[in-house]
Amino acid sequence: MRYLPNSASDRERMLETIGRKSVAGLFEQIPEVLRLNGRLNLPGPLSEPEILQFFRDAAAESSRDYVSLLGAGAYSHYRPVTIDMLLSRGEFFTAYTPYQAEIAQGTLQAMFEFQTLMAELTGMEVANSSLYDGSTATNEAALMAMRLTRRERVVLARTLHPEYREVVRTYGHNLQTEIVEAPYETSGQIDLAELERLLDEKTAAVVVQSPNFFGVLEKIPAIAELVHRSGALLIVAVTEPLSLGLVKPPSEADIVAGEAQSFGIPVAFGGPYAGFLATREKFVRQMPGRLVGQAADTEGRRGFVLTLVTREQYIRREKATSNICTSQSLCALAATIYLCLLGKHGLRALAEQNLSKARYAAEKIGAVAGASIPFAAPHFNEFVAKSPGDAEELLAALREQKIIGGLNLERFYPELENHLLICVTEMASKEALDRMAEVYGTQAAGMQTRPARKGAPAAVASRD
Amino acid sequence: MTRKNSITQARTHVTRNEDLIFERSSPGKSGVDLPALDVPAADPKEWLGEEFYREDVDGFPEVSETEVIRHFTRLSTWNYGIDTGLYPLGSCTMKYNPRINEVVARLDGLATDHPYAPESLVQGCLRVLAETARCLKEITGMDAISLQPAAGAQGELTGLLLIRACLDDRDRRRKYILIPDSAHGTNPASVTMAGYEVRNLKSNAQGCVDLVELDHAMTEDVAGLMLTNPNTLGIFETQIREICEIVHAKGGLVYMDGANMNALVGVARPGEFGVDVMHLNLHKTFSTPHGGGGPGSGPVAVKQLLEPYLPTPMVEESPEGAYRLNYDRPKSIGRVRAFCGNFGMAVRALAYILAYGPEGLRQATEDAVLNANYIIHQLQDAYELPYQAPIMHEGVFSDRKQAARGVRTGDIAKRLIDYGFHPYTTAFPLIVPGAMMIEPTESAGRAEMDAFIDAMRAIAVEVEEEPDLVRKAPHTTRVTRLDEATAARKPILCWKPSGEAAEGKAKS
Structure with a gap:
């Protein structure tokens, strides 16, 4: 087998050295009844070209020939080739967690740079070196807020990603966390009056997403003021961090948690991604996940080490801030390389392109009779559109034009019938967007000769 | 070339002394050139308004592509990887990461499909998930598996949540989980996050679970036992069946930490041991790269009694051979992560299994x-x-x-x-x-x-x-031993233009 460095004669000589007759003897400690008789029912062995063919066949049954207007927590952006060239260096991708700092300075320095970039971008003082993904980072932020406030109630904006809310609920279930949801108003933003009513002296944290699940920007300073008045902490979740190239950072928040997938990490059917968590310096000892800090060696040279490790499970065991061990280093490295390539100006220019394309698409759809853009508050590269007719029919018609037209919001928000969440990044061409608008127009034209679907709501946006 | 070389004392080249990327920055550079915008440019200031418009992203570097390549290539040379040489890190299973795995995981389609795309357009991705699940069930001898947990520790937590959901359905709430004193630190931390309390179990003189001790500790308010097999001493728990029987007799369930599965693949199957739930580390046993600390993947495999509680969604195959995601699982513990887990790791693990085949996997073990x-x-x-x-x-x-x-x-x-x-x-x-x-x-x-x-x-x-x-070792590395105590006492966690990080640079 091509991956195994020892030959049959190597094995013979090794057995001789340790005074054993056969390899089977090494497994005699496993009681015979527990040993596997016969062989596993598995495919293979396959040669390299056969493996390649197997996965090429799988890759062919994909949406790769379609223009995708899906976002909703996983964003399609161009990935400069430089990223994979650097990630593919064995020194990076075949290394372990940098516990042995002297021979892991490459990973450590890159993670220190990641922490710096994420702190700058989010307007926070410190950031950790990554968590599993945006959903678990948001959940860890909620748990962190509960430790900091010693309170056990969490308010989630209903416009927080539905799957992020599910993760917070799964983790909270056995910890007796009380979880309530705050509704949105007609602008698509969190309803501040309702939020104020939901806050009490037991509330540890409020979690809002901005841009929220509808793509709409939230009024963070106003929310922060309300939340802080009740003694709770404000957590801002960010699923599309590219927005921060143009949008004011949520500096009024206590914790910013989110997903860095947009930064050079492939969509890859949902993972692996890189969660991030940034906060204020005073909260750092309750922060979960690995942290890289600057240190000096015995000669006074600058180096980097994993630091504040007494928060972590391998030292603190059941009293640790989290059970997290593995982070997403290689994905965080991809994000670091991506952000360094873009730099200060590239980030802004790319964010501007995303905004321009999304504006163009929204205006095109808004101009179609019977279609509308229900939420008036500013968005970044995602927005909600109400289809002229049945949303599923529209999506099917778009698919015929090789366009995946967005996410039918009814799946997560039953009240938003015929509402689509549309994401337009730099990857969508004007030509594709024009084609999309034509399909809307065709549906609108057809609607004039057909009765509306039974029970379709008249309101542009429903309140919770 | 008659000029005499004036360099009498060589200075350390930047390859050994690369600055932070922020220190290499100078205004006006970027490592990307964007294509021309093909739609009218929106004025962000006007559209976003004073309320939302950000004037500047402070502190971001300005460097060319060439500098980015040099910077990260130099950093990489300060790392030691499996590719560099023997990496005998116990409990971490630092095996070779096959290159073909990296190639197939990056194929257009597998690397680009969106988790919310219509199921009819992502059959390839779903098939990879289903096939990986099938292979891992066969290897472990378990009945069902979820590939959603993002890493081993999340797999542990998921497993404990399954135990809890099942036992809560069955009888009154139990409070404790037993853990041998040889366990990984993630085990007790996961127990706490599942809302249980840890009870430590002392190992016997052979380094294994002491049956008398276990029998004594296994009371009616104990939800179960979490054990690693082979344990962290590399010793197989020969009485694993008896251990499971003791736990089951008192109504508890057994969790097996599969961190050491590399000792068992093709040789013995935990499904035969009597364990109810276990996790695998695809980044240990199944060769997905450790990546300097992740991404990992921690699938959770269970016996039939725990199947209804597995996270949503589950991949299913219809009789016609089409794959779908089933979200309708009323008894499920819910989600532990967004989307379908670390899909890219499943691709690599499957490529590994296919490369070896059944005999090869046994040979590797x-x-x-x-x-x-x-x-x-x-x-x-x-x-x-x-x-x-x-x-x-x-x-x-x-x-x-x-x-x-x-x-x-x-x-x-x-x-x-x-x-x-x-x-x-x-x-x-x-x-x-x-x-x-x-x-x-x-x-x-x-x-x-x-x-x-x-x-x-x-x-x-x-x-x-x-x-x-x-x-005083090491003596040959770029830096000598680093002062971790000071680093923790006065943490410097990010670079600041005129901060302490910059002062550190002057000393280097």
Whole structure:
């Protein structure tokens, strides 16, 4: 087998050295009844070209020939080739967690740079070196807020990603966390009056997403003021961090948690991604996940080490801030390389392109009779559109034009019938967007000769 | 070229002394040129308004593509990876990461499909998930599996949540989880996050679970036992069936930490042991890269009784051969992560399984166990082996002999770096004083292991003759030992233009 460095004669000589007759003897400690008789029912062995063919066949049954207007927590952006060239260096991708700092300075320095970039971008003082993904980072932020406030109630904006809310609920279930949801108003933003009513002296944290699940920007300073008045902490979740190239950072928040997938990490059917968590310096000892800090060696040279490790499970065991061990280093490295390539100006220019394309698409759809853009508050590269007719029919018609037209919001928000969440990044061409608008127009034209679907709501946006 | 070389004393080149990327920045540069915008440019200031418009992203670097390549290439050379050489890090299973896995995971389609795309357009991705699940069920002998957990620790937590959901359905709430004192630190931390309390179980003189102790501890308010098999000493729990029976008799369930599954693939299946739930680490046993600390993947496999509680969604195959995601699982514990888990890791794990096939996987396991025995056997006279039971894929020495000379496991580990090896795992498991945990995996060749054995023996001699040499190691690296205590007392966690990080630079 091509991956195994020892030959049959190597094995013979090794057995001789340790005074054993056969390899089977090494497994005699496993009681015979527990040993596997016969062989596993598995495919293979396959040669390299056969493996390649197997996965090429799988890759062919994909949406790769379609223009995708899906976002909703996983964003399609161009990935400069430089990223994979650097990630593919064995020194990076075949290394372990940098516990042995002297021979892991490459990973450590890159993670220190990641922490710096994420702190700058989010307007926070410190950031950790990554968590599993945006959903678990948001959940860890909620748990962190509960430790900091010693309170056990969490308010989630209903416009927080539905799957992020599910993760917070799964983790909270056995910890007796009380979880309530705050509704949105007609602008698509969190309803501040309702939020104020939901806050009490037991509330540890409020979690809002901005841009929220509808793509709409939230009024963070106003929310922060309300939340802080009740003694709770404000957590801002960010699923599309590219927005921060143009949008004011949520500096009024206590914790910013989110997903860095947009930064050079492939969509890859949902993972692996890189969660991030940034906060204020005073909260750092309750922060979960690995942290890289600057240190000096015995000669006074600058180096980097994993630091504040007494928060972590391998030292603190059941009293640790989290059970997290593995982070997403290689994905965080991809994000670091991506952000360094873009730099200060590239980030802004790319964010501007995303905004321009999304504006163009929204205006095109808004101009179609019977279609509308229900939420008036500013968005970044995602927005909600109400289809002229049945949303599923529209999506099917778009698919015929090789366009995946967005996410039918009814799946997560039953009240938003015929509402689509549309994401337009730099990857969508004007030509594709024009084609999309034509399909809307065709549906609108057809609607004039057909009765509306039974029970379709008249309101542009429903309140919770 | 008659001019005499004026360099009399060579200065360290930047390859050994690369600045932070922020310190290489100078205004007006970027590493990307964007295509021209094909739609009218929106004025962000006007559209976003004063309320939302950000004037500037402070502190971001401005560097060219060339500088980015040089910067990260130089950083990479300061790392030690599996590709560099023997990486006998116990409990971490640092095996070769096949290159074809990286290629197939990046294929257009697999790397680009969106998790919310219509199921009819993502059949390839769903098939990969379904096939990976099928293979892992076959390897573990379990009935059902979820690929959603993002890493081993999340798999542990998921498993505990499954146990909890099942037992809560069955009877009154139980409070405790038993954990042997040899367990990984993630085990007790996961127990706390599942809302249980930890009860520690003392190991017996052979380093295994003590049945009398277990029988005593396994009361009606204990939800279950979490154990690693082979355990963290590399010893197979020969009484695993009896252990499971004791737990089951009192209405508890058994969780097996599959971190050490590399000792069992193709040789024995946990499904036959009596365990109810286990996790796998695709980044250990199934060769997905560790990546300098992730991404991992921690699938959770269960027996039928826990299947209804697995996270949503589950991949299913229809009789017609089409795949779908089933979200309608009323008893499910819910989601532990957005989307379908670390899909890219499933692609790599499947490619690994396909490359080996059933016989090959068994051969890999045999090699891993033979390699560990080969190394441990030849170091027994130089280092103390506190537990004499036969070992499987890894072994644990104690530094007791060397500690008498004032040299500890961490020092010997650092000295190994000077010999060109990555250290073994230090100071774990906790039940061995000054533990030195060695796991060569099947990827270690005989010649390389011989060199490692020579190095370990040479260090043992150095400890006797010149202990300071070992205590101050490493001597050959870019930086010497770093002052972790000061770093933790006054943490500097990011670079600031005129902050302490910049001052540090001046000293370098």
